[in-house]
Amino acid sequence: MFQRGTTVAPELHELDEALLIEPESRRPPWRDLLASTPGRLSVLAVVLVAAALAAGVVTSAVTDARQREIDTLRTHSEPLADAAQSLYGSLSIADAAATTSFLFGGTEPVEVRERYNQAVGDASNALVSASTGVSAAAADTVGLLSEVSRRFAEYTSLVATARANDRSGNPVGLTYLGNASSMMQGTILPLAHRLCTEQWKSVATTQTRITRLPVVAFAVTMSAVFGLVLAQVYLARKSRRLVNPGLLVATLLMAGLLVWSALAFAVSTSAVERARSAGTQPLSALAAARILAQQARADEMLGVLRRGADAQSEVDFSRHTVVLSEILTQHRNTSRGGVADAPVADADAALGGWRDTHTVLQERLGNGDYPGAAALAVGPGDGASTARFAALDDALRSAIETLRGEEREAVDEAYRVTSLLPVGALVLGVLCGFAVGGGIWPRLNEYHR
Template sequence: MPTQLAPAEVRTAGKPPRSTAVSPAPKAGLLTRARDRMNTPRLYWLVAIGLVALGLLAGTAAVAAVRERSALIQDVATVGGPVSVDAQTLYRALADADATAATAFLARGAEPAHLRQRYLDDIAKATAALTVALRGADDADAARLRVVADQLPVYTGLVETARSYQRSGVPLGGAYLREASALMQQTMLPAAAVVFDNTQRRVAAEQEDASGFPWLVALLVLVTAGALVAAQLLVARRSRRVFNPGLVAASLVLVLALLWSAAALTVSANRLDIGRREGTDLVSTLSNAGRASLQARANESLTLVARGSGAVFEKSFTAQMTELIGADGTSGWLAEALEQAPEGDRQLIREAHDEALRWREMHGEVRTLDDGGDWDRAVELATATGDDALSAVFGRLDAALTGALDVANERVDRQADSAASALRGLTAGLVLLTVGLVAAVVLGFRPRIGEYR
């Protein structure tokens, strides 16, 4: 018997069954693709703009840092260094003039022509150095130099008065000479010493600043490098391509800029550090040694000029010799200079040290004679000429110190020139590499963005 169909079954007979559940998959896929088409180009644009901004910022900071360092190095070579040398020349010329005037005053009969000429040369050197130093001094140092300039004619006037009385046989000559030396040692030399110390500090500070680590530039370069890596990972994931030629090129440009900058800055900093340790610092130590020796020479002569009432000058002499070589002969400025100096400079410093020891020994003989009442023989020993005389010993000491100073000053200039050479071309190179990095980023993202049009 045939099966009877229900009415609903009759209506649906011969038709495929209609599903009651609607699958969301096709619609969701369309939405995802639409969202990707809308977001990926915008994301690429944002990433590209960010990389360009980072590249420009890092490049600008690097160029600014290199230019600042170059300016500091240039200042060391053309301003700070020469001003320091002028300040040294001023101090040494004044101190030597004072020592020479005192020594010449002790001479019996006519004043020795070579001492008179040395004194005049010292005054001429001091005047020339004073004029040059005033041009490059700041306000505070200029005020100190004007004190020296104002007192220099007063000092020379006192010395000439002392010479006049000495030639006339009037005892007042010694009083005028002591007054002149007091003006020099208590007013003029301290002012010149402060100016020299200030210039040395400025040169050392510029050397240190020019050799410091560029922390800001390093941070910006690291951020840029990290951003480039992240961008390449993003593009690789979204475009299904392992490498993006433009971003790879940008990374290579950044690596090249980093390697070039690191090498140039390292070499430059190393040269400046050598110039500071073996140049500027050594110059300061040797200059202090020169100060002590020149003032000790003046006080040695003034002790004899005072004829039995020069205890204060002898006390100053002892203190200055202690500064120079120490109480035991193994310390003081010359010992410190030996530690600071490179091996090539030490021979001159050793010579100066040996002559200083010999000088102190001979000074003891002078004092023994003077304290024993034999003033004439003491003066004769102090002013004698010849290779083994006290004046010759001091001359060799002064010549050795001057030679060591010249070598150290030359090293400051040479290392500054070498540091500047290491940075030569880096500024232009960084500009070109920055442009190349920006162009590579643009070329890397342009075709990827074009795929979504």
Template sequence: MPSLPALDADRWMDRDSAQSRPSRSLSGMAVAARRAPKRLWRVAVTPPGVMTLVSFVCVLAILAAGGAMVYSSTVRQNEVNTLITQTEPLADSAQELFNKLSVADSIATTGFLKQGKGNNASQVEYSEALRDASEAILRASHGIQEVDSREMEITLLIQQELPKYITLVAQAQTNDRVRNPIGASYLTEASALMQGTLLPNAQELHLLTSRRVSDQQAQLVTPLWFPLSGLAAAVIILLIVQVWLAAETHRRINVGFVLATALMIVALLWASGSSALTWATSWQKVDGTVRPLQELTQARITAQQARTDEALGLVQRDYDERRQNTYSQRIAQIGEALEATRDDVDSPARIDNAREALRLWDSSHASTLYQMQNGNFNEALQISLGAEGDATSSETNFEILDSELQELISEQRDDLRVVLNDVRTSADRVTKIVTFLTVIAALCVIAGTRPRLQEYV
């Protein structure tokens, strides 16, 4: 029997070796995996391993502190954007809604007292006020994010009740054209709906949105304490590590760590200074803007209420003591608001004009009331409504007062937006600078550690 070649004879050994090699490889990997923690520990407890681990902790602390500051500044920018684009416009829409509803009621009431051309002009103004009120409702509803919130409930209620008011006013005007006395009753019912349901809800909406604006503004000017403490902690860690390195390597200064510490101190001082400056200046500016804005808005609301109640007393030919006391309280509140905000507004002259118009309105009201008490209704009506261009009538001076208040409110809103934009710019600047400084500081730590590690090679 011929013998096999040596290669063929030994092939079974090659096959066995080839089959057994993977099993030995897997076994070796398992052994290596079990031994890896011990090897890592042996490396970690060596001077180079400890130095590497300490450097890694420093880099992690720097990046974490910088990341926290960047994240907080970014969140603040988003909050400012939300306040500028949603919350503050919603509060303004609520304020505008109240005023337009009040204007519509006032015009409907005073227009009911007019005849001829004056009544036609009042009808145009009344339609414009209702249109503006409807637009304000739409803007307010679009600005409300939570469907189940009280704000949305109020806007839906106003949308449901406003058509009822419009219908009652239309019935009052129709009956008045044919000299039917029942027109006054329809107007009284319409005004009661406005004063008892629509305006109180609109005022509540304004208060809710204004409070939200105030709360968000207070949060925006609060210093970022947590990320600032992170930057301070990173600086402390770097200082401690430098002392340890000096003792470990017998060198007093590590240039990389010194530069990293200096950069983190600059980042800490920059962020702290920016936060302190924003807190000091913006808090004062916000308080000097929001408080007058709220007081002037409330003064305009109060003026609208006083004028509507005054006109309704003429329609009903009844101005009793209760109504007069309410009117006097409202006039006093308006005067106090104008006095309190004079030094905080950009245009004190407008405050002076408003106060003079308020004084002339109150004087005209006193004359109107005197004529009514003496049974001279036509004279009282003439004093209250006045002829076109009459500078002493209640209507003329009320319109001057309302116009000045409206302009003052617009100016305060512009100032508020400037303050908010400054806060947003400051937050954006802090984000960019801290990001740059922390990244460079982390690289400096790595650069400062590398030469010391090479000494052990």
């Protein structure tokens, strides 16, 4: 069984020491950072500072954008709309004055001539004002102004030719006047009305956009306040201290920014809403009413010139005055205690008197009493059509000026109440960031001692 000289070596078993050592775990650095209290405090500080700065920057940016819109509204959009309204009114006045002058048979009074010249000058000034406020990008508005300017030059040329023929006793002067009035009523005034409507619509659109609350700014600021409150609770549990002075100051600063911005935007929005509801809307309606009155006056004068033979002039007069009466009635029904209620009531009364006078005038034309009708149309008495119309126009102009003053005052208030917020929001955001650092830094030092 055994062999001599043969040695059998025992089998050796080596122990792998690597099996006795647990492999070293490799965790991401950020997990190690968050696993320690100092790391958590550091991350918390960075997040809170970023939230505070974000709240300040977002609130400042939103407010600054809103301020620029309000400034554009009060320095560009509203003046341009007013210039368009003045242009429309001046064109209508010029047409009515030109027609009135022909009732005097070449011997027009100085005041009638001056009224026409003043209206032409006002229309030219309004064209310049409107053109100055229009940017090159507004191609439609530029095109409208160019067309109105070109047509108005043709109109004044026709009126000048009509006047020259009238002074010479040529009956063709009335034909030229009719052509000029048709151009004004059929081409120039519709263009001016379109321009006026678009500009007031632009003003109303801007006002509606401004009244929207800055939801994003409020959300960011409220999130920052909520985060600061949670940080207070977290530190109170960790440090066994009830209040952290730095975070308390930061919370108060951020809450102050939230309250300040909420109040400022609420007051500003209310002011813009007042400008829209108590200014722009009734103003645009009364501007249209004044234009209707001027058109009705031109219709009346043209009907008298044609000795009642032009049925269309009477139809147009009735249509214009009916719409005018509806506008005044609607304003009186919807505006209770408004700033323009008194002049609108005066305008309504003047319109009633004018329509009564016009009825008598038409009766005289129907009876063949042309001299009596002409005297009633342009006579100097208080019961004449001229005085009745002047009272109506003065009341409407007073109402428009009052409403425009109310609108501009409200827009200025909307701009004023938020004027300091863009800079104030940035300052409060930065101060809040420093307060967060001042509150958390001492707690971090406690772990490094």
